[in-house]
Amino acid sequence: MKSLRIATLLTAALIALLPSTAQADTTYPDPLPITGQQIIHDPTVLRLKSGQYVAYSTGSVIGARLSKDLRNWSDAGNAFAQPPSWWYEYNDTGDPWAPDISYRAGRYWLYYAVSSWGTNHSAIGVATSRSGLPGTWTDHGKVLTSETTDTWNAIDPAIIQADGRLWMSFGSYWTGIRMVELNPRTGKALTAAPVHHLATRPDAPYAVEGPYIVKHGRFYYLFASYDQCCQGVNSTYKIRVGRSTSVTGPYVDSKGKPMLEGGGDLLLEGHGRYVGTGGQSVFRAQGRDWLAYHYYDAQDKGTPKLGLNRLSWSASGWPKAF
Template identity: 35%
Template sequence: MPNPSLFAGLISLVAIARRAELWPNPEPCLGNCTYIHDPSVIQRSDGTWFRISTNGNIAIATAPALVGPWEYKGAMLPQGSKIDVVNEQEIWAPDVFFNDGLFYAYYSVSQIGLQTSDIGVATSETAEPGNWTDHGSVGLPTKTDKSNYNRIDPNFFIECPTCDPYFQFGSAWNDIYQTTLKKDFLSWSGSAPVQKAYNSTLPPSQDYASITEGSFMFWWNIDGKKYYYLFFSSGTCCASKDALAAPGDEYKIMVCRSESVNGTFVDMEGKDCLTENGGTLVLGSHGDVYAPGGQGVVVDPDNKGKIALYYHYVNKTIGYEYEDFQFGYNYIDFASGWPIVVAS
């Protein structure tokens, strides 16, 4: 009798291959486009674009347009974070937004494989290096018996100036959770984190459940109906060329949606993304593009208000090493009710 899990895996690979035929290459990127991980992108009121990313105590680059040319400017926190998790800790996965004259950047403090992580926040009036104030931890509680999470990969979401500020986070150890912050956006509200997305699938190449991480919330109106889209990265990130995950298990960008900011989030087939391993594939490996992830979404006013999906990825012709990772972006179309990657 055929192995059902193997059969399902083969069907999944066929579906990915068919979608890969339709995905365009990343849009051009000029200037400093290499050594990029977990980018967060925002445009300042003067038209300058900022890209804030992992490495070098949070790297800041600027450009006159999303295409570039990108220029590295310096570190957001040159002296590191106020947070003290462990010796030789690293600062990862920033998430930046702007409100009422201030830029806010949330960041993770951790080490690979470490669960005793934390999330901090820094603010700036200009977003330029040398102008950031580190406020330290936002105060999320550590894991409990009922909430076994990892405090990394922060994502801030607010729908309107008077709306509640929602906060998504999490990775391995039960994946993605949601809570809220206080109105100052600097500290946890005290609302218990609630699990929102989880994948229990056990890839054949590992003895732990598939990783779901890097959540990013975005809302959009479709024919007068509002949907909340929970983007996330799924699979194995950042493997060297001689230790790649099995095909289909590498990093990829997924999405679930809900009619409420709190969920329940489901995929295109109606599968629950918390209890049924749901998730619709948005972008995966194709051509010379391998393992896109660490994504975010931004409206590009310089290109007729199109919506851009940005991410990091490996270009197979350049290399798979950590320093080889590229900054990429594509435009997406929500006309079908789901984000579809399209050529510009």
């Protein structure tokens, strides 16, 4: 009986340990099932005045997808018929990256980056359109540039309006995420505007990029992609988030660790066939917040595809994908 009692106590002790172990095995949601044209990279999604949803992305001359219901997507060509000539200052192919679409002042605004892999000789440009549809964009040139002498990289733009002012977060590696104020009339960086520092990692190569900021309640939330993109099934991309009461920071995670010190709550990472989740943006549709991102499909040779998940907000104000 004594040995049975000891065994029972040991079993109870082991069971008591299980919850903390289980908590480490977080279950991440699969993306919304979609049909049609699924291939995409660094998606930015918006519901147009026409009622259609448009998704612009890295690839071609800013690839475009259209949908009526978020579930079935069709290839809609490209934002531009051909690259503006100034793009070739930053790469030989005139290849733009990581667009961001928004609407204000009666027009749609499309921000994007042009650069080459592994350099911060980069630029962010802007175009406008009355309809937001591919083929209707007028390019307005450079918004902000960076050079090899800078400690930041002018790619991955994302726009937010806060307290009557217009801001652009941006950045990749090169000490991480930055922010600059824009002229609301031109959509370009204000002359001599300070460059704010929002997030980085403690060690080189400071693998954080692709910022996107939204406001919920009294907080601004900074979503960012951590670790390595663009390696197919070997990608380690994941999405982290922090928040601040000021759009310019400081941003901290739910434990109070600053994102300038590598903090950030893990919102979504690869699981199962869905590898390297990142390149994210947030949009509003059907009265709810949605997370858009790309993943690499392990069941389709690592092809990058569109991921969509709804976002819920906890009682304490933190987002969760489901």
